Amino acid sequence: MKDKIIVIGGYGQVGQIISKDLGELFPGKVFAAGRSYRKAKEFCDLSKGNVQPLQVNVNENFLSDHMLKETLVVVMCLDQQNTQFMERCFQHHIHYVDITASYEFLTKVRNIKLERSPLQSSAVLSVGLAPGLTNMLVKHTIEQMDEVNSADIYIMMGVGDQHGKAGIKWMINNLDSEFPVIENGVEKQVRSFENGLKTEFPNHLGHRKAFRFNFTDQHVLPHTLGIGSVSTRLCFDSIVLTNLIALFKKVGVFRLLKIRFLHQITLALFEKLSFGGDIWVIKVKAEGYINSKKAIIETSLHGHKESFITGKVAGFVAKELYMNKYPQGIFHIEELFQPKELFKSLRSYMKLESI
Ligand SMILES: NC(=O)c1ccc[n+]([C@@H]2O[C@H](COP(=O)([O-])OP(=O)(O)OC[C@H]3O[C@@H](n4cnc5c(N)ncnc54)[C@H](OP(=O)(O)O)[C@@H]3O)[C@@H](O)[C@H]2O)c1
Structure with missing residues (x-):
């Protein structure tokens, strides 16, 4: 059977x-x-x-x-x-x-x-969460609009959460990646942990700067939901770690991750990180029109343990x-x-x- x-x-x-x-x-x-x-x-x-x-x-x-x-x-x-x-x-x-x-x-x-x-x-x-809940939150947010121009996704991950080895490896492999995004219907190349934007997170987390990251939702949603511009940005609950990664990225440290033993050391370090909490937050900011008037809708989901x-x-x-x-x-x-x-x-x- x-x-x-x-x-x-x-x-x-x-x-x-x-x-x-x-x-x-x-x-x-x-x-x-x-x-x-x-x-x-x-x-x-x-x-x-x-x-x-x-x-x-x-x-x-x-x-x-x-x-x-x-x-x-x-x-x-x-x-x-x-x-x-x-x-x-x-x-x-x-x-x-x-x-x-x-x-x-x-x-x-x-x-x-x-x-x-x-x-x-x-x-x-x-x-899953991202992709997964992020795709569904975008769909939920734009359902309230007559016309949608853009959807920006922001993700906050808890550093103290227990992430699996495969998940951490995926994140490290993408710290120095270049990938395409769709902006106004046109493809353009961007890089991980660049183009930081500040946004307000819910649950009293305040304004945080988040950086581009190669989550797949931004590649898929322009096609499945017909949105002209989609971006996904990431930050951690630790502002210090987020800023440190952005700095390392700027000075080119992550290029060294191509060297196998440095990749392995970084993986081990990330597995051992034990400060911060286990919160996850996703936020969507969609811009478009409701009743022929310009509109912005912001929604979020948050919980613990990604x-x-x-x-x-x-x-x-x-x-x-x-x-x-x-x-x-x-x-x-x-x-x-x-x-x-x-x-x-x-x-x-x-x-x-x-x-
Ligand atoms: N969509 C999302 O939001 C989301 C969130 C988190 C993670 N993920 C993805 O989910 C995946 C798993 O993450 P995780 O945190 O659960 O990682 P994990 O704890 O390392 O689990 C990976 C599992 O796959 C098994 N495995 C590895 N290679 C295998 C192979 N060749 N054949 C059969 N089994 C194999 C591992 O067991 P053995 O090593 O003993 O084989 C282990 O049980 C990752 O790819 C990650 O990118 C997605």
Whole structure:
């Protein structure tokens, strides 16, 4: 019977939230997978049989034919190098949820979208906090407008939060990246941790300067929601750390991250950072028109523990695909789901505010 759910990276920082939640909803049907059977088993032993362990390395081996036949949903919780695993899921009509924050991977997916449609299952990308809740907050904000010119996304991350190794690696790899953004419908190149802008954050956090960062929401939303200009900026709850990173960027320190051992030292340092809190905040400022008058709307969401909320968003999407019928094809979260239903299901873990 096609009724199994496999969470790849299912005992990692984000994956464990998803495996646990889905295991409670569908006991015995959920598998937490990763390269280490021992780690998977240790995690699953705590779930009282709700979740089962599975050893998979997405770069080396696929799931067995038997497993592929019986699987209805795969949730991918790591950044993949290519789309082979995803395509294998499509061949077996498996619904697919991906929390990746990698723009490179999404670009590769865009190419298979063109070659392979129509699919016989649903794939949902941009699932999590950023991308994910950021995409949905933009959709929610612009729903109140007749016409939208721009959406600026601001993200604050808590330095003291427990971030997974893969998530930290993604952030370090992007400290010195150059990437395109869409401004007034035209593509232009920008760089991480440059073009700082001050904005007011909710929850008495005050005005903070945030800097450009290569989050995928800004690449996707001009196409999925038809917005002429979208940007995403990042800061940390520690003003000192935010300013220090901006300074290091300015003087070219991050170019040294290409040297392997310096990259590894930086990764270890970021893993050990223990000051600051575990808050996350996203804010959207949208400009456009309401009743032919210029309008600016600012909204925000905030909560604690970004891995936790990322897992909760992914759990919501996976549960929906498991239980209900959705259009077949590859979508970003905002193309298949309504902000109101997602926000309602997560209301105990986060607060929605208009600023
Ligand atoms: N959308 C969002 O808002 C958002 C937020 C946070 C994180 N993320 C993304 O989510 C991903 C996971 O983050 P995380 O914080 O949970 O990281 P993590 O704690 O390092 O978890 C990664 C998991 O993947 C497994 N894994 C690694 N390579 C694998 C492979 N080749 N085959 C199978 N399993 C493999 C790891 O276990 P083993 O090493 O034992 O195999 C581990 O369980 C990252 O890619 C990050 O960019 C997205």
